Amino acid sequence: MPPLPLQSDWAFVVENLDLLIAGTGVTVALTVASILLGFLLGFPAGAIEVYGRGPLKRAVETAGVVLRGTPLLVIIILLFFGLSVSSSAFVTATIALGLRSAAYQSQIFRGALQSVDEGQLEAARAVGMGRFQAIRSVVVPQALRRSVPGFQNEFTIVLKDTSIAIVIGLGELLTVGQNLYQGGQSTAALEIFLTVSLIYFVLTFVTNRSLDRLDDRFSIPGGERA
C-alpha cells in the first residue's frame, strides 16, 4: 500500500534537505559578497555625494537614481545576457546585487555623514587636522556607527533579493526549490516552497538579531542613537 501523499511529500523534502542546505549556502555567500561589493562602492559614493563636487558628484548621483529606479531583474538580465559581464551566474548576480546595493548604501552613508554635526568637523580642523584627515578620523567613525540601522535594513533586502538570481539559473535556495518542484515531485509544491520560505525567514531573523547586537555593541555611551 502506498503511503499517504502528505507524508511522502514531506519525506521528499526531508530527503532533499542536503540540496536545500547547499542552496542556502549559495544564498548566504551571494548575500555577503553583494553586501561587501555594495559597501566598497557605496561608501565612497555616499562620501562623494556629501563632499564631492562637479561632474564626479553629478555622475555618482545620476548612477544612483538609475540603479534605484530600475528593477533588479532588469539589471541582472542586462548584465548577464546583454552585456555578458561574466559567464559565471554567481559573479553576475554579485555584480548586479552589489551595484544596486551600492546605490542604496550610498544613501544610508550620505544621510549618516550629513547627520554628524558640522561642529565636529570644525573642532577637528581647529586642532590642526586637514580636511581629509578630519573627515576620515572624526566624521566617518561617527557616521559609520549611525548607519547601522539602515545597513541592517539593506542587509535583509539583499538577502531576500538573492532569490531573483533564479532568473539566470544560479543555484541559490529558491532555484533549488524550483528544481525540486519541477524536476522532482510536483505534488510537493507547498511543502517545498514553505520549507524554502522558512529558511529565508530564519536567515533574515538571525541577521536582524545579530545586527541588533552589533548596533548595541558599537553604540557610543551617551551618544545619540542613530
Add this chain to the structure above:
Amino acid sequence: MSDPLLALDDVYKSYGEEQVLSGVSFEMDAGDVDVVIGPSGSGKSTMLRCVNRLTEIDSGDIYLDGDCVTDADTDVNELRKQVGMVFQDFNLFAHLTALGNVTLGLRKVRGMDKATARERGYEHLEQVGLSDQADSYPAELSGGQKQRVGIARALAMDPKLLLFDEPTSALDPELVGEVVEVMRDLAAEGITMLVVSHEMGFARSAASDIIFLDEGRIVEHGPPEQLFENPQAARTGEFLSRLETTHEGE
C-alpha cells in the same frame, strides 16, 4: 433639595505603589466655580481626569447630576458628552482648523449636519473672541489663542461641567491674561467649572470655593476669603505664602 451637580465620595486611586488619591470627597452645585490648588504631585490632575474617566478610580463613587458615573455599565462616551475638558498643553487636533476642532465633536458625537455644526462652531469661537481665526490651523495660532480654541471646543458640546487642567501653565506669561479673561466670562455666565490652576487672581475673583489638595487628601475646602485670609490648616497657609512669593518673583 436638588442633588449637587458633581459629588465625589471617598475616591481612592493609586498607580502601583504610589497612592495618588486617598479618600477624596467634595460636592459642587450647578453654577459653582471650584478652583483646586496644591503642590505638584498632590493628585489635582488625576482627580480631574477621574471625573470624566480618562483615569479610572480604584474605589469610591462619583456622581454627576445625581447619576453614579463610576458604575461599570456607565457609557463613558455619554459621560464625556456632558463633561468638557480643557488641557494644559491644549491638545488641539493638529490636522483640523480652529473651526474644525470645535465642530468635530458636534458632527461625530452629536451627529449634527455640517452646516448646523459650522454655525454653532462660529458662535463658540465668537464666545472666546476668535471667530476671525476660524480657518487657521493650530500651528498658526499663538499659545493663548490655542487654549481659547480648546475652551471653545469643550464649550461646543454644551457640557454640564467644564474641567480645566492647568489651562495657563504652558503659556508664556504675557498670554495668560487672555485665557483667564475668557474663563472669567464663562464663570460670570454661570457655567459650572472645576479648575486646577494656580492663577490666584482668577481664584480670588471668580471662585465660589477653593479646594486645597495635598498628598491625595483634601486639606481644606472653603470660600476664597476663608482660605486666603484665614486658613484653618497650617499647611494651607504655608503653601499659599510660598505660592505668592514664587509668583511675585516672576
Add this chain to the structure above:
Amino acid sequence: MGTPESTTTERTIRTRAAELTDQPLTLLTVAVFWTWLVVRWTNDFLLDGALIERGTSFFPTAPFEAAASALGSLAASLGPVGFPVGWVAGFFEFLAASIPYLPELAIGVWATILLTVLGIALGFVIAVPLSVARVYGGTITRSLALGYTELFRGTPLLAQLFVLYFATPLTTVIRELPTVGTGFIPAQAFWVAVIAFTLNSAAYQSEYIRSALNSVPEGQLTAARAIGLSKVDGIRHVVLPQGLRYAIPGWSNELVYLIKYSSLASFITVRELFERTDAIASETYRYTELFVLAGLFYLALVISASLLMEYVEEQVAIPGLGTTGR
C-alpha cells in the same frame, strides 16, 4: 526598523530623486512618455486600432536608420576623432532598433501599472487595520499583526509568489470565476500576482503607517476621547488623518518598490513589461537594447510616481503637520 533615522533616510532618498525630477528635461521626457502611453492605449484598447493598426509603431524606423548610417559613415570618415559622432550614430541605431517593439511594451506597461496600483491600493486597505492593531490592539491582535508583518517582510516576494501560484489551489479557483481572462479582464496569473503584492505590500505599508501613528502625540487621542468620541472614532477621525500624512514619505517609497518588484510577476507568466521585453528579446536576441529600453521605462514610471507623490503631499499638506513644517 521603523526608527526616525530610517524615515529620514527614506525621505532624503526621495528628495534626491525629486531634485532630478525638477530638471526641465526630465519633466519633458516624463510628459512625452505619458502622452505616448495614453495615445497608444486609447488606440489599442478603446478605438480598436482606429488611429493606427494595433502592434504597429507610430514612428517610422526609416529616418532613424538613415540618420544612423549617415552618421556612422561620417564617423568612419573622420577617423580617430569621429568617436563622438559614432556615439550619436549608436543612439540613432538604438532608436531605430527599439521602435518596432514600442507598441508591445506599451501594453506591458499597462499591466505593470495595473499590478502596482491594485497591489498598493488593496494593500493599503489591509495595512491600515493592521497598523492600528499593532499600535492600539490588545495582546492577541497585536501579536497576530506582528506575526503577519514579520512573516511577509522576512521572506522574499518571489517565494511568496511561488507559494501562491504553484502550491495553492488559488489559480484553479480564480480560473473558474466568471469573466476572468475574457476581454479586458486579465487571466488568473495576473490576479494571483495582485493577491501576492497586496499581502506583501500590506506588511510593508503597515510598518510605515505604524511608525507614523506612533509619532502622533498621545494627547490627540486623549482629547478626542474627552469630547466623547469612542476609541475607534478617535483613531478614525483624529489619529489616522494625522498619521497617514506622516506616512506619505514611507508610502511613496513603497510605491516605488512595488513598481520595480511588479516585474517579478513575470515568473508566474503575467504578461507585464518585463515579461514582454523578455519574450521579444529571446526571439530577437537584442537583449541589450530591449532591456535598456525596459529599464528606461521603469525609471520613467518611478520618477512619475515620485512626482505624483510630491504633488499629493503638497495637496494634503497642513501647516505644522507632517513633512512641511516639522
